[in-house]
Amino acid sequence: MDDAFREMPVRVKICGITRPEDALAAEAAGADAIGVVVCSGGVSVRSVPLERAAEIFEAVGPFTTTVAVTHTREESDLDDILAVRPDCVQMSHPFSVPRPFGSRILRVIGSGDPVPAGCDAVILDESHGSGRSYNREAAIRLVRSSPVPVILAGGLDPANVADAIAAVRPYAVDVCTGVETRPGIKDPDLIRAFLRAAGRQSGDAGRP
Numbered sequence: 001m002d003d004a005f006r007e008m009p010v011r012v013k014i015c016g017i018t019r020p021e022d023a024l025a026a027e028a029a030g031a032d033a034i035g036v037v038v039c040s041g042g043v044s045v046r047s048v049p050l051e052r053a054a055e056i057f058e059a060v061g062p063f064t065t066t067v068a069v070t071h072t073r074e075e076s077d078l079d080d081i082l083a084v085r086p087d088c089v090q091m092s093h094p095f096s097v098p099r100p101f102g103s104r105i106l107r108v109i110g111s112g113d114p115v116p117a118g119c120d121a122v123i124l125d126e127s128h129g130s131g132r133s134y135n136r137e138a139a140i141r142l143v144r145s146s147p148v149p150v151i152l153a154g155g156l157d158p159a160n161v162a163d164a165i166a167a168v169r170p171y172a173v174d175v176c177t178g179v180e181t182r183p184g185i186k187d188p189d190l191i192r193a194f195l196r197a198a199g200r201q202s203g204d205a206g207r208p
Helices: 020-029 050-059 077-082 136-145 161-168 188-197
Strands: 011-014 033-038 065-070 088-091 104-109 121-124 150-153 172-175 180-182
Touching: 011 188, 020 033, 020 050, 020 188, 033 050, 050 065, 065 077, 077 088, 121 136, 136 150, 136 161, 161 172, 161 188
Parallel strands: 011 033, 011 172, 033 065, 065 088, 088 104, 104 121, 121 150, 150 172
Antiparallel strands: none
C-alpha cells in the first residue's frame, strides 16, 4: 500500500446498516462510509431489499461514501445493485467485471489470498458479520505488500480498534457487530465510542 495512505487518518466504515436512522447516526458520529448488505444469497441476516438500500443511501449526505455489500454469486445481480447508485460495491465472489464498472470495486479476501487485479481496495475479512477476529500477522503482511488500500475487518470494537490500527496501519477499519445491540441494529453510543477509539471525533471525518 502506498506510503501516502499510511500518513492519512484511518477511515471508518460502519457496515451492516439496515435502517436510515442508523446511517444518519454513523454519519453524525463522523464515519466516512456506510455499508448496506444486499443480494446476500442467504449469507447475511443483515441483508435488505434493494429498495431499502436505496432509501438508506439517500438518507446520508454526498460526502459519506455508500457501499453496497454483496455475497451474490449471480452476475445478473450486479446491474440491479448498480441501479441503487452506491459509491462502491463490495464483492465476496470473484466476478470478472468490466471497466468502467459504474462504481468503485472493493474485493473481500482472506488471510494469505492474493490481491485481485482490477479493484480499488481490498477488505481483509473472514468474519462476514460474525464477529470473528482478523489474523493480525496476515493483516500486517497484506498492508505492507498490497498495491491498493487495505481495509481491516473482523472482530473490531471500541475496546480493540485503537490497538488494531496501531499494529496493522490499514487504510480503513470496518465494523459491524462491534457497534450493535443485536444483528442489524446499531447503537449510536457504540458508534461514537468506536469513532473516538479510532482517532476520529464526532463531526471530524475530513468533510468540508
